Amino acid sequence: MEVWISILISVCAAATPLLIAATGELVVERSGVLNLGVEGMMIIGAVTAFSTAQVTGNPYLGALVAIIVASAFSLIFAFMTLTLVTNQVATGLALTILGLGLSGMIGQGFVGAPGIKMEALSIPLLSDLPVIGTLLFGQDLIFYASWALVFGVWWFLFKSKTGLKLRSVGDNHASAHALGLNVIGIRYCAVLFGGACAGLAGAHLSLVYVPQWVEGMTAGRGWIALALVVFASWRPGRLLIGAYLFGAVTIGQFHVQAQGLQIPAQFLASLPYLATIIVLVLIARNRRLTMINTPASLGKSFVPDR
């Protein structure tokens, strides 16, 4: 029993950064913008969170700085694609390349430094419940935040007027503009929110999941988060399923290795990536589902008449 709970807790830890980054990107894509720079923003978040926590000794301050810096970083993308209408795919890649380079430079002095872990924040009474107590109520703050974020985003998108405006911009930016909505302004906000989420996801990696700074430590998680958004067909609820599924694959892989099975470690390490491809194929095969749910303006530039 104990073993299973600890496995489930590690599944949560593996799923949380994916969930947070994907939720941010979901909002971005719902507004019609495709930001492929998640990996870059995430690693900027990871390195700034770690270094801030190292210097100040406060992991919460680290997470806060990660959120601020990563959303400032995403502002570059927003300015390029929204104001200068550059190609969103290429600009997102540039953001990832720059993020990986910058994080390497910032983090150079912190390689091998002891990490500062964000401790679990047990909720009194509830965390004493048998079995689910530690699992649901004995986790770190970012874990709680991730669930709040998913439900908050769901509420925002589907229950609030502002969320409706954001979805309308992603569906048809020309109509939205004609009705007087500020297409570019809404998209700027969405991109900044996506950056903040990616920053928090990165902070979770370097403050909770690994608590260390390792160069390139995101290891494709930003890209998997992008795939999760497609998997979830742009619905926040389905992100939960996707993120925890991937968390389980990642953790399962470690446990199979620990069991000493005769499968090379590298093959097991490939599993999350192969699983991503398989999931993408399965989702794309259902053309109707993807076509109906994909924001119709996704990836298209908008230049209003003036």
Next chain:
Amino acid sequence: MPGEPSSPQAPLVEAIGITKLFGDLRANDSVDLTVQQGEIHALLGENGAGKSTLVKILFGSLQPTSGSLRWLGKSLHVASPSEARETGIGMVFQHFSLFDALTVADNIALGFDSDVSLSEVAQTARQVSLDYGLPLDPSAVVGDLSVGERQRIEIVRCLMQNPQLVILDEPTSVLTPQEADRLFEVLFRLRDEGRSVLYISHRLEEVRRLCTAATIMRHGKVVDVCDPRDSSPAELAARMVGGDIADVTRAEREQNGPVILEARNLFAEAATPFSVRLSNINLQVQAGEVVAIAGISGNGQGELFAALSGEAGVTGAITCDTLRIADQNVASLDISNRRKLGAAFVPEERLGHATVPQMELSENVLLSRHASDQDTLTSAAPIRRKFTSELSLIAKRVCDAMDVRKGTADPVAASLSGGNLQKYVVGRELDRAPKLLVVNQPTWGVDAGAAAQIRQDLINLAEAGAAVLVISQDLDEIFQIATKIAVMSDGKLSEAVPAKLMTRERIGLLMSGSDGADGGDAVTGTRAA
């Protein structure tokens, strides 16, 4: 309902000396417009005359470079559409400002600036739609609705704001004649309630029926202000165009050339959730004929074009008993091989379908002719640059023959105006002297001069012995050029009938899916709805 006007004599809205520049282009040049209270006022002009620009300025989507607006005699500044709505200006857009993925209620709510709850919006929407006889289902997803239903959403959304001025941009171009009649009833009622309507159209008969005043624009300037009932449609047209338009003429004779295009029992599965399934299409076009397919767009015209041209591919999605072009079975041939049999195709979208926007006109020649004109353009070796001079030659020939106006010798397609690009696209195919021409919406959004020229060219092509199939939603055009008329509705095609035996009313009934030939029940059924 509408608030009491502050001073009954003052015009509702005045635009004074409005000028709007886009780069070097003067879209509006010192335009004056006055709309009185309780008046249906027409804004007439060709495509590109500056009507849409003026209207966008009234609605706050655009800011004028200079000039001013007055509302009930007081100075007015409209910084945004939401300010326009607050003032009492409502707008029904030509290309609809709707969101396919959202519900009717969501779409309506997006037109409100205040934070009204969704349920309240739905409630008011139901009220207004009942009140004006514009039935709507608030929970329906807009993507699933017909064009007529979409327009109803736009109108209801506009009326819910309780506007004093309702602007409608080309509202009847997407309606059947019967739907248009119902729209006119709504407009008359609005007038009787003391509201004003600014009605943009190029359909002059309609304008004479509805409007008591008209402002006519040409090349960004106002050329006349008049009462349209005092002039004949021809006189109005001449003022719009700035001269007479050549009449389209057709020799009266019975043609009985061989069958060039024949489709029997053609079915095509919908390729995407947003496309229409074609069912049991039967069609024959003989040499010398212009067969026209009427219908509101979005009823399978694009899909039919793709199936006939071979663009849809030769996958299992399309099945038929017969599909022949010039005595050849073409069911398994792609578009290039159908062209080699003498067929030519002109799709609806000029930019991004018939041409690559950022390629030059000469390069765009290659787009539709690399296979059919292999001998002159690519020869056996698929190397093309050596034939660049040949491409420029063809492009020049086409532009000369069609009188295509352009800024430089070989501009990119996107830099041409709609009418000139359409002339180029049609001319590129005519230049091949095809045996069969299939053309979708040949003059959509094209100025009257270019439209008349293109229509005459299509007639001439048929009279020279080719078979011509025209898919169009413009009934005036169809009656001008067609020898036979069929009607498309919801992926089905009615039997082609000689044009002389067709009436607008019957086409209208066929468009809305009822069988015009049966008359009787179907007719009363539609009227009752």
Next chain:
Amino acid sequence: MKVQLIKRSQPSNWLALTSPFMALVLTMVAGAIMFALLGKNPATGLYTYFIQPLLDPWSRDQILVKATPLILIAIGLAICFRSGNWNIGAEGQYLIGGMVGATIPVLFNTWDTALVLPLMLIMGIAGGALYGAIPGLLKAKFNTNEILTSLMLVYVAQQFVDWLVRGPWRDPDGFGFPGTKSFNESAVLPALFATWDAHYGAVLAVVAAVIAWFVLSKTLKGFEISVLGQSERAGRFAGFSPAAMTVFAFCVSGGLAGLAGIAEVSGSVEKLDDKLSLGYGFSAIIVAFLGRLNPLGIIAAGIVLALTYIGGEAAQISMGLSDRAARVFQGLLLFFVLACDTLIHYRIQITGGSASAARKEGAG
């Protein structure tokens, strides 16, 4: 301040030619600022990065070594990007190309004929092409997002090659270091000149660039690539198949990445080890855009990017600057290239203050 774009009626040819140079200058300015912020002398920094390596023969040789794979991969990417397909997984195709090409010297190391080298190159191309075909086919058949699938396959390829060089292919006499035995003479792509590190891969890169330039600008296939890349519907109207193009573009681009991989393995490293993945596949994206997706421009762009690698190493040694600065430079360069490309299609109007100021400017 307000930035407004005004569409040009015709794209500017003059700016299309000069925009990469503008981007380069802007990158240097940004680099100078970065040096200053790090407390280094900007002039020395830029000199070390961009000038010094060109003056030193050894550095010039190294630039050529680095530029070779960058150019080869970028040519393939240019074809792919022009056709509207986003191959982000060139790094994986490069690895698999190197690995498949290496099977001959690794598995048949006694075979020692003149056939070995050409066969290795062909197998490298085939390996890369087939690995590239996976995301291509998935997109063509199932409409799967090719950006994500091609990228995921990079991680899979890295793990697989890592397993090979640590497992079944490891040199038993290699003191436990990961990597195969060094190749025989016949399996080594010869150096250009006796004392150089640069090998005949550089010649292959130039040949590939010329062929690609010819195909893109002079043949019907090249026309098909541009048409489908700019408008899929217009492409269908022309009778071209978008699905077939996707597979074709991924195969070509994978094949060239595979060639880059085997050229690197056989010409530079002379064995397969765990350090083959140096990120060329990603840097080549920058090369492709800096070369404005033109194969001849890519030759120059490849040399510029190689310069940042070598300059970065030099700056690390002589100025104590982080070697990661090179990656930062590359990222900035791509941003500036994309921003300058906007100028080709738009005029930029920067107005101070409110919209009313913009209106006055428009009137004047």
